[in-house]
Amino acid sequence: MAxxxxxxxxxxxxSAKEVVKELRASFAAxxxxxxEWRSTQLNAMLKMMEENEPQIxxxxxxxxxKPELESSIxxxxxxxxxxxxxxxxxxxxxxxxxxxxxxxxxxxxxxxxSEPLGVVLVISAWNYPFLLSLDPVIGAIAAGNAxxxxxxxxxxxxxxxxxxxxxxxxxxxxxxxxxxxxPETSALLEQKWDKILYTGNGRIARIVMAAAAKHLTPVVxxxxxxxxxxxxxxxxxxxxxxxIIAGKxxxxxxxxxxxxxxxxTTKSYAQKLVDSFKCELERFYGKNPFESKDLSRIVxxxxxxxxxxxxxEDKVSSKIVHGGERDEANLRIAPTILLxxxxxxxxxxxxIFGPLLPITLVDKVEDSFDVINSSGTKPLAAYLxxxxxKLKEKFVATVSAGGLVVNDTTVHLTEHTxxxxxxxxxGMGAYHxxxxxxxxxxxxxxxYRGFACxxxxxxxxxxxxxxxxxxxxxxGSFFGIIRALLGWFKx
Amino acid sequence: MEESIxxxxxxxxxxxxxxxxxxxKQLRALLDLVNENEDSIFQALDQDLGKSRxxxxxxxxxxxxxxxxxxxxxxxxxxAPKKGELxxxxxxxxxxxxPEPLGVVLIFSSWNxxxxLALDPLIGAISAGNTVLLKPSELAPACMSFxxxxxxxxxxxxxxxxxxxxxxxxxxxxxxxxxxxFFTGSPRVGRxxxxxxxxYLTPVTxxxxxxxxxxxxNTxxxxxxxxxxxxxxxxxxxGPCTGQACIAIDYxxxxxxxxxxxxxxxxxxxxxxxxxxxxxxxSISRIVNKHQFQRLANLLKDPHVAASVVYGGSVDEEKLVIEPTILLxxxxxxxxxxxxIFGPLLPIITLKNIEESIEFINSKxxxxxxxxxxxxxxxxKRILSETSSGSVTFNDSMIQFLCDSxxxxxxxxxGFGRYHxxxxxxxxxxxxxxxHxxxxxxxxxxxxxxxNFKFSFLKLAYAFDYFGLILLMSGFRKS
Numbered sequence: 001m002a003x004x005x006x007x008x009x010x011x012x013x014x015s016a017k018e019v020v021k022e023l024r025a026s027f028a029a030x031x032x033x034x035x036e037w038r039s040t041q042l043n044a045m046l047k048m049m050e051e052n053e054p055q056i057x058x059x060x061x062x063x064x065x066k067p068e069l070e071s072s073i074x075x076x077x078x079x080x081x082x083x084x085x086x087x088x089x090x091x092x093x094x095x096x097x098x099x100x101x102x103x104x105x106x107x108x109x110x111x112x113x114s115e116p117l118g119v120v121l122v123i124s125a126w127n128y129p130f131l132l133s134l135d136p137v138i139g140a141i142a143a144g145n146a147x148x149x150x151x152x153x154x155x156x157x158x159x160x161x162x163x164x165x166x167x168x169x170x171x172x173x174x175x176x177x178x179x180x181x182x183p184e185t186s187a188l189l190e191q192k193w194d195k196i197l198y199t200g201n202g203r204i205a206r207i208v209m210a211a212a213a214k215h216l217t218p219v220v221x222x223x224x225x226x227x228x229x230x231x232x233x234x235x236x237x238x239x240x241x242x243x244i245i246a247g248k249x250x251x252x253x254x255x256x257x258x259x260x261x262x263x264x265t266t267k268s269y270a271q272k273l274v275d276s277f278k279c280e281l282e283r284f285y286g287k288n289p290f291e292s293k294d295l296s297r298i299v300x301x302x303x304x305x306x307x308x309x310x311x312x313e314d315k316v317s318s319k320i321v322h323g324g325e326r327d328e329a330n331l332r333i334a335p336t337i338l339l340x341x342x343x344x345x346x347x348x349x350x351x352i353f354g355p356l357l358p359i360t361l362v363d364k365v366e367d368s369f370d371v372i373n374s375s376g377t378k379p380l381a382a383y384l385x386x387x388x389x390k391l392k393e394k395f396v397a398t399v400s401a402g403g404l405v406v407n408d409t410t411v412h413l414t415e416h417t418x419x420x421x422x423x424x425x426x427g428m429g430a431y432h433x434x435x436x437x438x439x440x441x442x443x444x445x446x447x448y449r450g451f452a453c454x455x456x457x458x459x460x461x462x463x464x465x466x467x468x469x470x471x472x473x474x475x476g477s478f479f480g481i482i483r484a485l486l487g488w489f490k491x
Numbered sequence: 492m493e494e495s496i497x498x499x500x501x502x503x504x505x506x507x508x509x510x511x512x513x514x515x516k517q518l519r520a521l522l523d524l525v526n527e528n529e530d531s532i533f534q535a536l537d538q539d540l541g542k543s544r545x546x547x548x549x550x551x552x553x554x555x556x557x558x559x560x561x562x563x564x565x566x567x568x569x570x571a572p573k574k575g576e577l578x579x580x581x582x583x584x585x586x587x588x589x590p591e592p593l594g595v596v597l598i599f600s601s602w603n604x605x606x607x608l609a610l611d612p613l614i615g616a617i618s619a620g621n622t623v624l625l626k627p628s629e630l631a632p633a634c635m636s637f638x639x640x641x642x643x644x645x646x647x648x649x650x651x652x653x654x655x656x657x658x659x660x661x662x663x664x665x666x667x668x669x670x671x672x673f674f675t676g677s678p679r680v681g682r683x684x685x686x687x688x689x690x691y692l693t694p695v696t697x698x699x700x701x702x703x704x705x706x707x708x709n710t711x712x713x714x715x716x717x718x719x720x721x722x723x724x725x726x727x728x729x730g731p732c733t734g735q736a737c738i739a740i741d742y743x744x745x746x747x748x749x750x751x752x753x754x755x756x757x758x759x760x761x762x763x764x765x766x767x768x769x770x771x772x773x774s775i776s777r778i779v780n781k782h783q784f785q786r787l788a789n790l791l792k793d794p795h796v797a798a799s800v801v802y803g804g805s806v807d808e809e810k811l812v813i814e815p816t817i818l819l820x821x822x823x824x825x826x827x828x829x830x831x832i833f834g835p836l837l838p839i840i841t842l843k844n845i846e847e848s849i850e851f852i853n854s855k856x857x858x859x860x861x862x863x864x865x866x867x868x869x870x871x872k873r874i875l876s877e878t879s880s881g882s883v884t885f886n887d888s889m890i891q892f893l894c895d896s897x898x899x900x901x902x903x904x905x906g907f908g909r910y911h912x913x914x915x916x917x918x919x920x921x922x923x924x925x926x927h928x929x930x931x932x933x934x935x936x937x938x939x940x941x942x943n944f945k946f947s948f949l950k951l952a953y954a955f956d957y958f959g960l961i962l963l964m965s966g967f968r969k970s
Contacts, residue, residue: 028853033876069941069949077953099896104557108890110897115879117902194903206689213685216678216699218907221692236930246937284939294939373504387930396925398506400591408928414953417575418586418924423593424670428694430922443909445882445897446875447890451710451719459726460764460774462545470545474553 016187023119023146046083048169062157065297075130086142114441116144118194125199126154139436146174153181220429224257225379230368231265232386240385241276247409253296254355258381263359264368298331307354310347378424499622502649524645535633541777551606585927590920592620594670601675603735605634615915622650629657696908700737701858708845708865711749721756727888733776734835744848747841778811787834790827857903
């Protein structure tokens with residue numbers, strides 16, 4: 001007699017093929033294209049979030065020990081807000097856009113029609129497991145696609161909750177959740193998708209893109225990087241510090257793609273900054289941060305070991321100026337600040353993704369730009385705290401990153417009118433708001449012509465006269481056209 | 492090769508290519524290049540493809556001139572940051588999306604429109620402020636030679652380079668890191684390009700091809716419209732490089748009862764435009780090389796296919812010319828009906844009812860363009876909503892290529908990404924979002940330790956419930 005484990009089906013390439021086949025049939029039948037279907041699904045998702053908030057918060061607590069407020073705001077509220085924006089704007093987004101036409105194609109009219117790509121795959125990450133799963137799915141649905149969501153196995157409670165809720169609330173014939181780890185993801189990646197949106201790290205992103213290349217599938221890769229914060233002097237230090245703390249430890253304890261990764265400040269300002277951090281950190285999390293309920297834990301022992309390794313490196317461990325305490329059993333690392341670590345240390349070359357904040361020192365604040373640009377990679381975000389207008393201008397002009405924020409951190413994520421995505425090693429493509437709709441759409445160009453005014457100049461037999469007329473037409477010059485026509489009639 | 496790329500990186504790092512004046516200077520220089528070397532370009536195109544002057548002007552020189560002039564006139568607008576609207580909650584804050592160049596880009600162009608497909612993407616890359624390495628196709632050697640020799644004389648050598656050579660050069664280039672790769676060519680090579688790009692997470696634009704169908708309905712019953720339709724079909728098949736174009740009409744779908752009308756009209760215009768003597772064809776390109784010639788000749792070797800030829804079919808191997816050829820209902824499982832033809836053979840497929848054309852088209856991979864000759868508004872809507880293609884053109888062929896305001900690109904097997912006009916600028920840019928915040932006012936509820944009040948505040952804030960926030964803050968609402 002087969003045991004429970006053996007009876008549970010293995011999700012392999014065959015299963016993946018079946019899933020795609022079913023979704024393709026649903027898509028071909030036109031199920032996902034209507035405005036009604038899209039708005040019904042988005043409303044269902046809204047209801048799903050509203051009716052299950054306690055379960056969602058519990059799952060996030062299980063997987064990440066995420067503080068209730070973070071879960072409620074950054075996962076639940078943001079998904080709901082995303083649904084509402086899509087619902088509100090959907091009709092407008094779906095409408096074709098008129099395009100201008102020129103003399104060359106006169107008479108004609110043109111438009112750009114948004115059509116769904118078809119069957120798309122969303123692979124999400126473990127750190128904001130609800131947000132990073134559902135936000136892209138909202139875009140896929142709004143654009144009229146059928147979608148498979150593969151949540152991260154590193155957040156198992158949220159993964160299984162997502163699977164259950166999606167099956168209960170959403171149209172199962174068009175929206176599916178496939179749980180699993182490497183084998184299941186590989187099985188999915190062997191299939192042909194019309195688009196893949198992947199959130200995660202650069203190593204897996206390369207595998208995703210290479211798999212997509214076999215089928216010429218376009219991809220959006222939302223990756224990470226070392227998001228730097230430049231801190232100038234002559235600012236409101238308390239506000240700046242608090243905003244950095246909110247973006248670092250307040251975002252899943254530093255385990256976020258746009259968390260401030262490291263700070264660059266001047267040698268003369270460093271001590272003031274460190275003191276300000278110490279003060280505000282205590283105000284936020286108390287004298288013993290292990291007792292604070294307002295900090296996520298490290299997600300699992302692998303990451304705990306990884307972060308410990310960063311701290312234990314020879315030339316690094318002596319640079320800790322605050323924190324550094326660890327509780328392996330509970331997967332906790334205290335908010336830790338390091339001062340002046342060597343540029344070639346692991347903590348300064350790898351994305352930290354945890355509660356460790358190194359501060360790099362420069363002589364003049366302007367030197368910060370060289371530090372950032374010399375890393376050779378472009379981060380997902382970059383931050384600057386300053387009141388100096390010129391510095392702001394130089395920052396915006398010279399620092400290339402997915403997105404920039406001046407005098408704050410991470411809040412650009414919440415603004416749906418700003419495209420959210422990376423560049424270079426931090427990724428390609430963008431989403432949020434209308435950008436989500438666009439990323440899951442094909443913008444089909446449509447040109448309407450009539451039978452009148454057939455330009456004889458287009459057709460052979462070709463002649464000098466036709467050539468002159470064509471030249472004039474291309475130059476858009478009326479006189480040229482008249483001259484050419486006159487010359488034509490003369491000859 | 493590595494040295495050239497290192498130089499391109501250095502030039503980009505120096506910031507030269509970012510200034511609007513540099514970009515405009517290069518675009519003007521490109522215009523000068525084309526204006527001052529028209530004759531050489533005509534000659535090279537004639538040598539490589541037998542293109543006549545009008546075709547060369549219409550499809551290559553004219554296109555580039557128009558594209559460069561358009562970019563010059565719009566560049567300031569394109570480079571300007573786009574303001575973003577922010578909700579009240581963020582006040583005071585400013586948001587904008589700033590386009591910035593990606594860095595060092597690689598452009599692979601194809602042999603069939605060797606000037607356009609090299610210089611048009613180049614215009615986009617320059618407008619967006621990148622440094623560029625252009626690899627033209629070796630299958631159009633005279634044009635490749637023209638580009639490698641002439642571009643350095645007009646454009647900034649430190650920022651824009653051209654490299655000649657064959658597939659081996661292409662392979663070596665793909666082993667290096669680029670900030671963007673723009674590829675025009677076949678799906679097979681497109682896969683190789685994207686796979687290579689994946690190693691460095693390099694974004695790509697792939698302009699591929701497909702079997703572009705032309706649907707013709709009963710507008711054929713109207714004699715004057717039938718004439719225009721036939722002319723546009725002939726012009727859209729043999730006009731561009733004798734059918735060797737990604738947007739050339741590949742095959743036609745027509746109702747059985749109108750097939751003979753269509754065939755007669757198409758024959759008429761073939762004769763009028765090109766003549767009917769294989770040895771004396773005029774105003775038409777030739778096949779690019781022996782390999783392509785063999786491939787096309789082989790399509791006709793299948794006896795069932797050969798039996799379906801109703802016009803043309805003769806070939807001249809020495810001159811690499813194939814007569815404009817019409818086939819009526821070749822077998823649907825033959826190669827000619829499953830591979831992109833890319834040549835002067837036009838299959839006409841008959842259907843009982845023209846509405847079946849939608850199903851027919853959907854049974855094949857998404858093409859770059861669908862052409863439909865119809866005035867039936869319902870049918871037009873059905874075509875738009877029930878088929879998928881890079882673009883759709885009603886009642887004409889080819890001409891959508893000239894519209895700077897329409898994105899040009901494929902979907903599915905016909906590629907992804909797009910260009911022309913502002914889309915060229917965008918495809919070579921990164922849209923960087925920038926948010927400027929002020930130190931005041933400060934929202935205390937953002938920070939821990941968390942309390943019920945802060946919780947309620949944030950919940951209301953995220954729902955943009957300003958009224959609720961006011962109630963909460965003035966004590967009229969419990970937290």
